[in-house]
Amino acid sequence: MEEHASDYDRGRGVLVRSARECPDPHARRYSILLLSREKDPDLLPLFVAGMKDEDKGVREQAARALAEMGEPATAALLDLIRDKEWRVRYRSAEALGLMGYSPGDAALIEALHDPKDHVRYMAAKSLGLIGDPLALEPLIGRLEDENEFVRRIAAVSLAKIGLPRARSAVAMAMEKEKNPEVREAMALALAGFTLSGPELDDENTD
Incomplete structure (x- = not known):
């Protein structure tokens, strides 16, 4: 046993x-993947450091590792979502969503007003x-966001919440929306279809 x-x-x-330390980002990412299977809180600092890695893939895997860790990672994610680097905030928001952890909702609602689209x-x-x-009204506000991708995903999320107020807000926004692709996305969301196509990720800088 001791040898094992x-x-x-x-x-x-x-x-x-x-x-x-590995200079190969693929190796760093795969190492985090393997370590994440342990769900060991002692690895929390390692995964937090991975959220600030220069490589997109490593950041993504670190976010998933923190999400899979669950409640022990919550405090760290709530801190990271206010990081000065927008890519870290982006991945923190992703991890909180993957975790499905409602105590993170307040931070996510606050992040709807982040200066970075x-x-x-x-x-x-x-x-x-x-x-x-509780996210209903804040998401309705994002139906008028300056960024078309934000408007699209706000409609999708409102449709997932599924309350009558959410669906009527998306329908009204669709009538006023001038971008045909966003209108189509809103219509598909109301119809219950899953959207496909480009997303905003933490490698795009526009």
């Missing part, structure tokens, strides 16, 4: 060093995944 534990510790140590987009998307009716 020693082998395990050595293997884990290799993965931790790879996640921290990408963050507003992911906050709206995550609120739709969680489906909390």
Whole structure:
């Protein structure tokens, strides 16, 4: 047993060093993936550091690792969603949505007013995944966002919440919407179809 534990510790140590130091982003990402399966709170600092990695794939995997960890990662995510770097805020909003953890709703609702449109987009998307009716009015406000992707995802999330007020707000926004692609997305959302196509991610900088 002691020999087995020693082998395990050595293997884990290799993965931790790879996640921290390997120059290959694919190796860093895969190391985080493997370590995330343990759901060990002791790995929380490693995953938090991964959220600030220069590589998009590593940030994405770190966000998923934190989401899979669940409640022990909540405090860290609520701190990260206010980070000065918008890419970190974006991935934090994503993780809270994947976690489906309603105590994160207040932070996501606040993030709907983030100065970076990408963050507003992911906050709206995550609120739709969680489906909390408390997000209803804040999401309705994003139907008039300056960014067309934010307007689209706000409509999708409102349709997922499914309350009559949400559906009527999307229908009214669709009547006023001038962008034909956004109108189509709103119509599809009301009809219950899953949207496909380009999204705002943390590699786009426009």
